[in-house]
Amino acid sequence: MNLEEYKGVFVFAQQVDNKVSGIALELIGEGKRLAEKLSAEVTAVLVGSDVKGLADELAAYGADRVIVVDDPELKEYRTEPYAHALASVINKYKPEILLVGATAIGRDLGPRVSARVHTGLTADCTSLEIGDFPINPIPGKEQKHNQLLMTRPAFGGNTIATIACPDFRPQMATVRPGVMQKLEKKEGAKAVIEEFNPGFTPDSKYVEIVDIVKNITDTVDIMDAKILVSGGRGVGSPENFKILEDLAEAIGGTVSCSRAVVDAGWKRKDLQVGQTGKTVRPNVYFAIGISGAIQHLAGMEESDIIIAINKDETAPIFDVADYGVVGDLNKIVPMLTEQIKAAVANK
């Protein structure tokens, strides 16, 4: 492998139902930042059926170039045709860096593609930098410059590791949604658009989609919420989430929850914050009746302001809370809701 041949930062521009996923725009933003350090460009790889029209949106968010792989076989996500599309793009265009969202799609596609092209893949990254590897010079070992240094939590969020991929290309990472910043939209920005179709011949690896069952949901994605009112087991019952919903409504927020609540069947999985749920970083995060298991903290500790209400003063949530209130949520939350309503009405 001649590493010098590999140039540019590529991102997999995930779309579902021909709508660009938020993670695609976040990756373009982060890709652009990395590309500037390498004096390179950021290329979005758009894979799907009848998706060419989405290229302008990717350009508006900073993509310099969009490679469109458009084929009827790519209508819905399936591992094999998507892996073939992305691996073929890598073989033809030879990117130095390839970023993929750590979504239910990307965490299946990324490993399959990295195994096909024989390179390393670092999962669920929360921070990316360009730097030297080894970070500090080691006598007798070559220090390589302009390497992608990929940082990720491991061990259920207890440790943090920075990984490099010095001898293989592309340097591949999946990146947690909600962590990187998308750029401000520039209406009318144009990207170079290239269409590429490596040919799709169904074989035994093309699984058949028998049915698609969508969850009926009317709530906002908790990753987009500016204010989250999050409840844990301490809320006591699914019915008692009403007091959190009232608070959320008064303050213009959205209700989310901890894993314990999902495990108990009180709330749906898409509202779960944490290591096995979603990473959120709202302006304000209310942790109500959440003890703060390390897996939960991993998903919310980057929130700007964390307000915790818990009757157990030793709860680990207080270790990350900016404002911790030891007390009975059943008394405090309804009163708080009333006062917020009054304050808003007086404005």
Add this chain to the structure above:
Amino acid sequence: MKVVVCVKQVPDTKGGVKFNPDGTLDRAAMLTIMNPDDKAGLEAALRLKDQYGAEVTVVTMGLPKAEEVLREALAMGADKGILVTDRVLGGADTWATSQTLAGAIRNLEYDLIITGRQAIDGDTAQVGPQISEHLGIPVISYAQNIKIEGDSVIVERQYDDRYHVLKAKMPCLITALAELNEPRYMTPGGIFDAYKAEITTWGRADLKDVDDSNLGLKGSPTQIARASDKVRKGQGEKVNLDAAESVDYIMNKLQEKHVI
């Protein structure tokens, strides 16, 4: 029908996390368990055994101590346990791990391979799909339901806002979610038999069609540049007041920070 299940012995990060006085993780003091997603995968295989008489072989890669999870699997009802262990396999990243397991599985007959979606120590979710790629078979990740229909497997594949019902011809690899099922307990008779049962141990020489350059630390494309225990955000304020005062306190903070 033959089913191969891959399992990993992992430190129990849920609740049982222990720290040294200097704040680093005390790994030696932590209990080890069978990785939860893998255990759900094993349970799914055992249900195929109950229903169709499937033969269930459990494979693990790890230190000799990892034999413990194989005995647990046997006590739950698996037919055979294979431990892949060798010093030259140590320090493997997901590429080298998947190469190792694929090299072991090439010695076995299989209709289905089931792995957990991800292990709770690494959380990468990579090894299952990578094994399938090395073996050239289809993969269905994030399985929340598994059924057999003739020579095909029908799987509910979970996504954030939907699931797909997928049908694949076997052989196929499936990665299981912990919520797939409630794993059974070991039976007393099973435990007794499991401790007498012979565990097959394979080393480097037993792996089929794998090059040395793809194994262990040396065969790992990714390398650790730096590792540290997580430094948490410092603790802020904590107050213990009566309910009305607590509400005033929060209101002051929300107004101070221009939230309302």
